[in-house]
Amino acid sequence: MEMQVPLTFYDASKPFVGVAVKFVCSCNVKKAFETLPEGPVIVASNHLSWIDIPLIGVAIPRRIAFMAKSEYFRSRFHAFLVRLYGGFTVDRGAVDRTALNQALAALQDGCALGIFPEGTRSRTLQLQRGKLGIAYLALTNDASIVPIGISGTEKIRTRYENKARLLHRPPVTINIGQPFKLPPPATSRPSRAELVAGTETIMQRIAGLLPEDYRGVYRDN
Numbered sequence: 001m002e003m004q005v006p007l008t009f010y011d012a013s014k015p016f017v018g019v020a021v022k023f024v025c026s027c028n029v030k031k032a033f034e035t036l037p038e039g040p041v042i043v044a045s046n047h048l049s050w051i052d053i054p055l056i057g058v059a060i061p062r063r064i065a066f067m068a069k070s071e072y073f074r075s076r077f078h079a080f081l082v083r084l085y086g087g088f089t090v091d092r093g094a095v096d097r098t099a100l101n102q103a104l105a106a107l108q109d110g111c112a113l114g115i116f117p118e119g120t121r122s123r124t125l126q127l128q129r130g131k132l133g134i135a136y137l138a139l140t141n142d143a144s145i146v147p148i149g150i151s152g153t154e155k156i157r158t159r160y161e162n163k164a165r166l167l168h169r170p171p172v173t174i175n176i177g178q179p180f181k182l183p184p185p186a187t188s189r190p191s192r193a194e195l196v197a198g199t200e201t202i203m204q205r206i207a208g209l210l211p212e213d214y215r216g217v218y219r220d221n
Helices: 008-024 052-059 070-076 076-084 096-110 133-141 157-161 190-205
Strands: 028-031 039-044 062-069 089-090 112-115 144-151 171-176
Touching: 008 028, 008 052, 028 052, 039 133, 039 190, 052 062, 052 112, 052 144, 052 171, 062 096, 089 096, 089 157, 096 112, 096 133, 112 133, 133 190, 144 190, 157 171
Parallel strands: 028 171, 039 112, 039 144, 062 089, 062 112
Antiparallel strands: 144 171
16 A cells, blocks of 8 residues: 555664754644553644655654645655655545545554545644544544644745745744543434534634744644
């Protein structure tokens, strides 16, 4: 399967990636827990830049299979980056059964599943409405959810656009919240109301880990 990257290669790459990102930003990782819970884990974060993927991969102490939009694979560099971290594509314009099966396989194989619930990178930097797929995966797999709020990665592009600031390392914060689970659904198949409520809970947790001016539609909650 596309997401199956040898575990030893994934682990071996993390120290090098960790060193590489230090050259492009000054990263501050805040973590609200000692160890990840046992069983299926979904890592849910807002999304500002392509570098969010390696930063989260370095910050979380478990192999992560990232669900990435198919547009990432138009760039060879981005495609390599996503595959390096066990990623696979998802078609945002339709119900992608292949991506769903790969996500389920990742959870069953003991990987953490990395999801950007907004479904795309936020060009306004504001948190957007979450898609229901993350709640479906969490509820049907009894998965723990690790919320993450990332701020500052959007400044890395500005660093390269302005040659005078190539040596500048913009500050980036990765705020990792306490893992939690959604209330179990009434039946084996979650209702739409349960999916909506679950997605809202997840997005509220992410918003709470972000500076106020990044919270977007969840600012008032």
